[in-house]
Amino acid sequence: MPENSTRYELFYWPGIQGRGEFVRLLLEDRDADYVDVARLPEAEGGVPAIMRFLKGTEPGALPLAPPFLKAGDLVIAQTANILSFLAPRLGAVPASEAARLEANQIQLTIADFVDEIHDTHHPIAVGLYYDDQKPEAARRSQQFIENRLPKFLGFLERVLERNTAAQQAWLVGQDCSYVDLSAFQVMEGLGYAFPKALKKVGPTLPLLGALRDRVAQRPRLSAYLASPRRIPFNQHGLFRHYPELDSE
Ligand SMILES: N[C@@H](CCC(=O)N[C@@H](CS)C(=O)NCC(=O)O)C(=O)O
Secondary structure (H helix, E strand, O other): OOOOOOOEEEEOOOOOOOOHHHHHHHHHHOOOOEEEHHHOOOOOOHHHHHHHHHHOOOOOOOOOOOOEEEEOOEEEEOHHHHHHHHHHHOOOOOOOHHHHHHHHHHHHHHHHHHHHHHHHHOOOOOOOOHHHHHHHHHHHHHHHHHHHHHHHHHHHHHHHHHOOOOOOOOOOOOOOOHHHHHHHHHHHHHHHHOHHHHHHHHHHOHHHHHHHHHHHOOHHHHHHHOOOOOOOOOOOOOOOOOHHHOOO
16 A cells, blocks of 8 residues: 655755755655655754764664655655555555565666766766776776666666566556666666667667657656756766777
């Protein structure tokens, strides 16, 4: 049963979509009651609220980094972990154990992919500027475009091919689940960061392309995407567009 009565508190850096966006998409798609705490004025939240949890001065499990979610007394970190907690409550994953495990497996694979996408512009260190690691970023991006991008997106396409029992292919089960929202976000982000590379591989991903379009047209999501709550992609987030790193 969806549990829409809980007010969820999402903690994520303001100003970027980042990994927090995977959680936002689910909360928005399911019309959950949530507050984006760090985007509030400091009197009500803001970045200091994130820092209190990272310093351990708030009760609950200690997070290493955002995103994390507060739900009642629970403090839950790690994007895939947050999603696997929320999804059954919001009716965004089939009920069977097998389906939930498969959804989490795909989500963790997306998390691996997201790390590799991040590392295209920060291959040496997160603490250094892009300008301090440009030659390495170019080498990393070339390898990413040739090998890793087709491998991860091809994996998602193959999962969809194997799940065509439904009229429209979804990644898990017969309806849109949270992993479909995450696949949408990855496709959108790659379209921003690596438009040439994505255009080249696009024809090999017909089911994934169709899934991205269907997710974008979901009524609540399309309203969210057009709203100021959706932060535009920018050069501070996970998906960054450096033309010199993109190629066909
Ligand atoms: N595996 C974690 C990664 C969390 C993460 O890297 N968060 C970033 C923002 S997207 C951060 O704030 N990192 C700070 C740090 O690693 O020191 C997840 O998927 O949630």
